[in-house]
Amino acid sequence: MGAARDAPDPIAHWIVLLDAAERMVASAPCAPGALVAADAAFAVLLAHEHALPPEQRYQARLTLWQRNHAGEQLPDRHVQWGECTCPACHRARLRARVERREAVWQAQLRILQQQKQRLQRKDQHTHD
Numbered sequence: 001m002g003a004a005r006d007a008p009d010p011i012a013h014w015i016v017l018l019d020a021a022e023r024m025v026a027s028a029p030c031a032p033g034a035l036v037a038a039d040a041a042f043a044v045l046l047a048h049e050h051a052l053p054p055e056q057r058y059q060a061r062l063t064l065w066q067r068n069h070a071g072e073q074l075p076d077r078h079v080q081w082g083e084c085t086c087p088a089c090h091r092a093r094l095r096a097r098v099e100r101r102e103a104v105w106q107a108q109l110r111i112l113q114q115q116k117q118r119l120q121r122k123d124q125h126t127h128d
């Protein structure tokens, strides 16, 4: 299998895979293990999505939106349509968000410590 982005129409292919996976979920019997096939279909979809560049992911979701919501305004989340939703990329985004939050928190902590040191120094001078 070549790279997904080199498929004749990678965007149409993404939509075909998504429709197939959703049909499998919708038609799955209510029985244990009934979603195994659908899980496999979603794994194929996500592998394809992962191989697409962000512009093509965006274009695929935009095409799907225009098909299913013709004439409606794009939802706010459309700004994230270029993101890959595979588990590895999802985890990486969560990790990056936590690291960014930690970096902000560390910076605030450093500022507080510097302020505290300055106050202590001032306090020492006034008591000398």
Ligand SMILES: [Zn+2]
Residues within 6 Å of the ligand: 049, 050, 084, 085, 086, 087, 088, 089, 090
């Ligand atoms: Zn991915």
